[in-house]
Amino acid sequence: MALLPPAQPRCQIVGRGAIGLLAASRLQLAGWQVSLWLRQAANLDCIFVPAEGAPRSLHFPAAEAPLTLLLVPVKAYAVQSCLQQLASVLAADAQLIVSHNGMPDLAWLQQQPAPGQGLWFLSTSHAALRSADGVQHSGLGQSVLAPLNAKAQQATASVMAMLDTALGPVTLTDDIRPALWRKLAVNAAINPLTALHQCRNGALAAADYQPLLAAIVREVCLVAGAEGISLLPEPTLALVQQVIANTAHNYSSMQQDVSAGRQTEIAAITGYIVSRAASHGLSVPENLALWQALRHTA
Secondary structure (H helix, E strand, O other), X not given: OOOOOOOOOEEEEEOOOHHHHHHHHHHHHOOOEEEEEOOOOOOEEEEEEOOOOOOEEEEEOEOOOOEEEEEEOOOHHHHHHHHHXXXXXXXXXXXXXXXXXXXXXXXXXXXXXXXOOEEEXXXXXXXXXXXXOEEEEEEOOOEEEEEOOHHHHOOHHHHHHHHHXXXXXXXXXXXXXXXXXXXXXXXXXXXXXXXXXXXXXXXHHOHHHHHHHHHHHHHHHHHHHHOOOOOOHHHHHHHHHHHHHHOOOOOOHHHHHHHHOOOOOHHHOHHHHHHHHHHOOOOOHHHHHHHHHHHHHO
């Protein structure tokens, strides 16, 4: 009897945003069957420009229920409505991987899956730029992944295989909070300033911005400490400056959102910092000023 070829691994991705299409493209090129769950079911043609190499023309079919291994890379403000809409089309044993900028409400997220479903949160530093006809991998990065319930832990092998391909290298952790605070510091320093000044990330390397960047980072580290997370200002500022240098030609997601007149994730980034600072009686004047300047975009 002839042996059947091994089945291609399958996964689904929500939306057509930059990170989602980046993940979808890298997965498909590695041999995965990838389909997209969109607001209106449709196939999608995509020109993928990798970090290295020639552009590739890819085609993604519309995903069909039940959804089984699902990456949910949506904006922070859209997570709640998205998960509510997905609830009826998920497989009973689905694995959901949520990813967005800013600080997630982990306690709320953990209440969402059905008893047999696994839930994860992914934080990534990969950068991608959406265009009219596709997506560009505009900055290599890495990711941190945490299981948020027992059913997720039981599916570690399959989820890690997917995400190491899509947005690797991936570090698996039981406590993602330190990684989230590090990324929050980076986002808080870069995104609001580039949105306000409508500039590329690299513009923040100018000497004029250095005192403000340092002050923003100090405030984030202060609040992190009050939240039980050790985040030191000097290495955190060095990380911010490294990201600015590595993504000098990129526009931040918040800059792009403001430029296009879209809602931003400022509430989950700077708004979160200001809110947590207030709960601890801490003063964060630089972050407060940025929050007040951009609050209308939330």
